[in-house]
Amino acid sequence: MVGREERQVTPPFGKGLGYSPETLLANLEWAGVDRAVLLQGPFYGECNGYVSEALLRYPDRLVGAAYFDPWMESNRSTFDELLGLGGQDAPFHAVKLECSVPTGLCGIHPQARLDEVDLAWLWQELARRELVLVLDLGGVGSRSYQTAAVRAIAERHPQLKVVVAHLGQPTPAAEADSDLWRQWQEQIDLGRLPNVWFDCASLIAYVQEEGYPFATVERYLRLAIERIGAHKVMWGSDQPGTLVHATYRQYAALAKMHTGFLGARDQALVLGENAMEVYG
Secondary structure (H helix, E strand, O other): OEOOEOOOOOOOOOOOOOOOHHHHHHHHHHHOOOOEEEOOOOOOOOOHHHHHHHHHHOOOOEEEEEEOOOOOOOHHHHHHHHOOOOOOOOOOOEEEEEOOOOOOHHHHOOOOOOOOHHHHHHHHHHHHOOOEEEEEOOOOOOOOOOHHHHHHHHHHOOOOOEEEHHHHOOOHHHHOOHHHHHHHHHHHHHHHOOOEEEEOOOHHHHOHHHOOOOHHHHHHHHHHHHHHOHHHEEOOOOOOHHHHOOOHHHHHHHHHHHOOOOOHHHHHHHHHHHHHHHHO
């Protein structure tokens, strides 16, 4: 349940909500995908231990982000413990802040602001440790859609790599509202900064009513790439939750279809090489 709304968050197969690393790898093999980036957020609950074990077990196939709540009490000590300060470093390549309102940190902490002075230490630490900052900024126009704050962080810390999830969440409803669409364009323009990228996971979910092959996804990709270039966009699926819309093999096929307007070099960047550069 999200508020009063009931949502199906996993496909109707298997038992419970389990999705093992081995199931993920089987899907990768089936779809012809070499590597995957594991991101998490409070929607499924904190899974740092589970993700860490998967990364240690399959380091040649998986990289991943730690989940962290910078607005919790004892946030600094929790951060240091999470990343193994004073001991063996945890295997994370990134830290993700799921800031969205319905299922993320701005719902848990209604007054949360990324530009708070008290969070300055976090951006410095991420840059020092060479960890990627991944941000889900929620729906266009929501209080978590803090584009100006992200710009300030990225400009103040040019060595910090920042990834904004879901291509800024373009939707038909946002496109129909000129003010919201301007806000989406302003967020996409963050990609003009040298240290900001976008992933395009979950785009199919935003136009799911269209059905296969979800042609609007290609148009949104075109619009974003026209503004910031193919070297700033990374393909993603957001499985397992998005497998309610298509199989992972279909997602991989659609990735090639939706980026078919690009030349071979730019398509290769979007489908994997950008992610290799950003996440290492």
